[in-house]
Amino acid sequence: MNGNLLSTSDLDREGIDEILEVADRMAEINSRRIPRVPALRGRTVVSLFFEDSTRTRISFETAAKRLSADVMGFSVGTSSVKKGESVRDTIETIEAMGVDAIVVRHGSSGVPEMVARWARSAVVNAGDGWHSHPTQALLDAYTIRARFGSLEGLRIGIVGDVLHSRVARSDIEVFTELGARVTLVAPPTLLPPSLEPWEVSVSHDLDEVLPDLDVCYLLRMQRERMTEALIPSLREYTALYGLTARRLANMEPTAVVMHPGPMNRGVEIADEVAESPRALVTDQVANGVAVRMAVLYLLLGPGRDALGPVVELAEEAT
Amino acid sequence: MSSTSAHPGDAAPSLVIRGGRIVDATGERSGDVLVVDGRIAEVGPDLSGDVVVDADGAIVAPGLVDLHTHLRQPGREEAETVETGGRAAALGGYTAVLAMPNTTPTIDSAGVVREVLALGRSAPVDVHTTGAITVGREGEQLAPMAEMAELGVRIFTDDGTGVQDDRLMRRALEYASGLGATLAQHCEVTSLSEGTCMHEGEWSSRLGLPGQPAEAEELMVMRDIALARMTGAKVHFQHLSTAGSVAMVAGARSAGLAVTAEAAPHHFTLTDASCAGYDATFKVHPPLRSDGDVAAIAAGLGDGTIDAIATDHAPHTPETKELPFDQAPPGMLGLEYALALAFTELVDRTAVMRESDVLAAMSWRPAAIAGLGDHGGPVAVGRAANLVVIDAAARWSIDSSGGASRSRNVPYVGREVRGRVLHTVCGGELVVSDGEATR
Numbered sequence: 001m002n003g004n005l006l007s008t009s010d011l012d013r014e015g016i017d018e019i020l021e022v023a024d025r026m027a028e029i030n031s032r033r034i035p036r037v038p039a040l041r042g043r044t045v046v047s048l049f050f051e052d053s054t055r056t057r058i059s060f061e062t063a064a065k066r067l068s069a070d071v072m073g074f075s076v077g078t079s080s081v082k083k084g085e086s087v088r089d090t091i092e093t094i095e096a097m098g099v100d101a102i103v104v105r106h107g108s109s110g111v112p113e114m115v116a117r118w119a120r121s122a123v124v125n126a127g128d129g130w131h132s133h134p135t136q137a138l139l140d141a142y143t144i145r146a147r148f149g150s151l152e153g154l155r156i157g158i159v160g161d162v163l164h165s166r167v168a169r170s171d172i173e174v175f176t177e178l179g180a181r182v183t184l185v186a187p188p189t190l191l192p193p194s195l196e197p198w199e200v201s202v203s204h205d206l207d208e209v210l211p212d213l214d215v216c217y218l219l220r221m222q223r224e225r226m227t228e229a230l231i232p233s234l235r236e237y238t239a240l241y242g243l244t245a246r247r248l249a250n251m252e253p254t255a256v257v258m259h260p261g262p263m264n265r266g267v268e269i270a271d272e273v274a275e276s277p278r279a280l281v282t283d284q285v286a287n288g289v290a291v292r293m294a295v296l297y298l299l300l301g302p303g304r305d306a307l308g309p310v311v312e313l314a315e316e317a318t
Numbered sequence: 319m320s321s322t323s324a325h326p327g328d329a330a331p332s333l334v335i336r337g338g339r340i341v342d343a344t345g346e347r348s349g350d351v352l353v354v355d356g357r358i359a360e361v362g363p364d365l366s367g368d369v370v371v372d373a374d375g376a377i378v379a380p381g382l383v384d385l386h387t388h389l390r391q392p393g394r395e396e397a398e399t400v401e402t403g404g405r406a407a408a409l410g411g412y413t414a415v416l417a418m419p420n421t422t423p424t425i426d427s428a429g430v431v432r433e434v435l436a437l438g439r440s441a442p443v444d445v446h447t448t449g450a451i452t453v454g455r456e457g458e459q460l461a462p463m464a465e466m467a468e469l470g471v472r473i474f475t476d477d478g479t480g481v482q483d484d485r486l487m488r489r490a491l492e493y494a495s496g497l498g499a500t501l502a503q504h505c506e507v508t509s510l511s512e513g514t515c516m517h518e519g520e521w522s523s524r525l526g527l528p529g530q531p532a533e534a535e536e537l538m539v540m541r542d543i544a545l546a547r548m549t550g551a552k553v554h555f556q557h558l559s560t561a562g563s564v565a566m567v568a569g570a571r572s573a574g575l576a577v578t579a580e581a582a583p584h585h586f587t588l589t590d591a592s593c594a595g596y597d598a599t600f601k602v603h604p605p606l607r608s609d610g611d612v613a614a615i616a617a618g619l620g621d622g623t624i625d626a627i628a629t630d631h632a633p634h635t636p637e638t639k640e641l642p643f644d645q646a647p648p649g650m651l652g653l654e655y656a657l658a659l660a661f662t663e664l665v666d667r668t669a670v671m672r673e674s675d676v677l678a679a680m681s682w683r684p685a686a687i688a689g690l691g692d693h694g695g696p697v698a699v700g701r702a703a704n705l706v707v708i709d710a711a712a713r714w715s716i717d718s719s720g721g722a723s724r725s726r727n728v729p730y731v732g733r734e735v736r737g738r739v740l741h742t743v744c745g746g747e748l749v750v751s752d753g754e755a756t757r
Contacts, residue, residue: 129526192522194519197524
């Protein structure tokens with residue numbers, strides 16, 4: 001990861017495998033009665049969320065705490081932007097306090113890369129604009145691997161608003177790097193203007209694609225897309241691309257459904273599908289903690305070689 | 319601009335530019351140039367004068383003319399002033415610049431024109447200004463073009479944005495033609511470009527940045543060609559950036575329409591791949607385009623479809639260029655790099671031009687478009703002494719200092735280029751000597 005985790009495009013297969021293997025060890029820790037090890041004791045992790053995301057933030061903070069790191073939440077919100085503090089000043093302020101890693105979420109693509117230029121500490125991208133959300137893609141890959149053993153040769157459909165989705169960009173990169181065959185399923189208005197950067201196929205017909213999928217990955221549909229003339233209505237979107245119980249029945253019995261959350265029930269995913277055992281949404285959330293522990297450990301810990309003894313340390317007395 | 323002597327009544331010291339290769343619209347020849355009282359007094363061998371400027375082995379040409387300079391004054395003096403921008407221009411070999419009207423307040427009335435012209439009198443180069451086509455550049459009401467034209471404004475533009483309304487643009491063209499003025503257009507249909515921050519294509523898709531399609535520019539080029547045909551008025555296309563635009567302008571020219579065009583150095587030098595690191599130094603409007611567009615701009619300059627190289631020198635402070643890519647203001651510096659980039663990219667790399675063609679596109683053709691009779695040569699007796707001396711062989715590496723500009727948004731850092739300005743003479747005064755500004 002070269003000291004940072006900024007984008008899935010920086011990850012090769014070996015790097016992804018390493019993170020997923022370490023995540024297996026972290027999942028074991030998470031299954032203990034007291035899920036806490038001292039691996040990152042004395043290290044400080046800051047979560048710097050310029051854009052609200054309670055789920056991702058809690059997941060990262062839980063991961064850091066389970067490794068005994070100190071966690072600081074730096075509240076930015078809109079107020080300090082209004083006060084005129086630049087991202088660079090914010091980073092310099094945080095670094096002056098002495099931190100080891102900055103977990104950054106920002107509504108603008110590229111901000112983690114900028115932060116990494118200014119910061120000495122490790123930078124972890126927790127989602128930037130439409131660009132990348134590497135830990136989401138890693139937890140998705142982890143979840144698929146846990147179910148199917150490997151992504152090699154799997155047929156994965158990513159359905160919905162790919163254009164505005166950092167999850168989609170990251171999933172495409174990680175899934176294809178691990179050997180999966182990815183099909184994007186969306187109306188042309190919700191696809192990036194060029195698909196040249198990726199090895200993917202495209203369909204505008206979910207019903208045609210569904211029977212061939214091992215994984216149907218649904219993206220969150222933002223309501224404001226209607227006003228941007230990208231779709232006529234949510235109703236029409238759901239009619240064409242919503243995963244209903246009827247459509248689920250056309251999938252292979254072993255095929256699964258995934259969603260990065262939060263779900264718009266009744267829009268991209270029907271209630272019955274969300275509740276079905278075929279939906280791995282809660283697995284994704286649980287695996288998110290293990291994967292983020294692995295990422296923080298690999299960036300801040302004593303090194304891969306030290307992993308064995310460290311994670312096998314006894315549970316901490318509380 | 320004119321050089322004044324230290325003692326009123328005394329004649330200014332005469333200046334001789336010695337040993338150069340004179341290049342102007344009439345051709346090339348060797349010779350010295352004697353400058354007396356702001357004018358060229360003699361051109362020939364073995365001349366002498368009070369001050370001798372060495373041009374041995376160098377090009378002596380009419381001073382460069384920039385049709386597209388953002389001097390930021392009034393209103394954004396932290397980014398640039400007429401003085402600092404004027405100095406950057408002199409160092410870049412320019413003797414005249416045309417200030418863009420997107421200042422605060424907008425240059426849309428005689429009062430603001432007077433203010434900018436007054437500021438320009440202390441600059442080392444001739445500062446001319448454009449005026450806005452519409453009040454406040456808001457695209458709703460015609461600005462008082464006649465009162466600005468009376469002060470010498472010859473080009474009107476809402477640069478920074480294009481005039482969106484078709485009827486208003488038609489009327490503006492008709493009105494301006496009655497004043498003998500030219501309308502210059504920043505071609506960008508905002509309904510296609512709003513919220514975008516780079517070229518739409520492979521790189522915007524990869525980077526997750528909202529992209530502006532080439533068609534945002536091309537649709538307005540197409541409309542304005544139609545309106546030029548309809549009204550018979552002169553239209554100048556600013557900073558063309560796409561292959562489609564170049565093709566349409568070529569068509570309009572062969573149809574005999576009164577259209578002219580410029581292109582900026584960054585649009586024949588850099589592609590949208592430069593945005594990969596999310597460094598907003600590379601953010602500009604119109605955006606850096608694809609390889610094919612860059613090649614088309616160079617070709618358009620080479621075959622004369624595009625008349626002029628204009629810098630679109632657009633200073634922005636480091637703080638604003640450190641904003642996230644989608645929030646940072648667009649624009650990059652150009653005045654001190656344009657000539658060397660043109661030699662390097664257009665003469666050496668793509669070989670679409672000779673050095674004399676570059677000088678045509680940077681001096682006499684833009685001077686003609688702007689109607690600046692004292693600029694653009696030829697280097698002949700009686701002409702105003704607005705001259706540049708260029709060491710065409712000098713190779714140098716562009717640094718991040720930003721030169722004389724108050725800003726440092728240089729997208730060419732580390733680039734090796736050929737061609738350096740040795741001396742600039744403006745109104746007979748040596749404003750750049752051995753590569754250093756004299757004031």
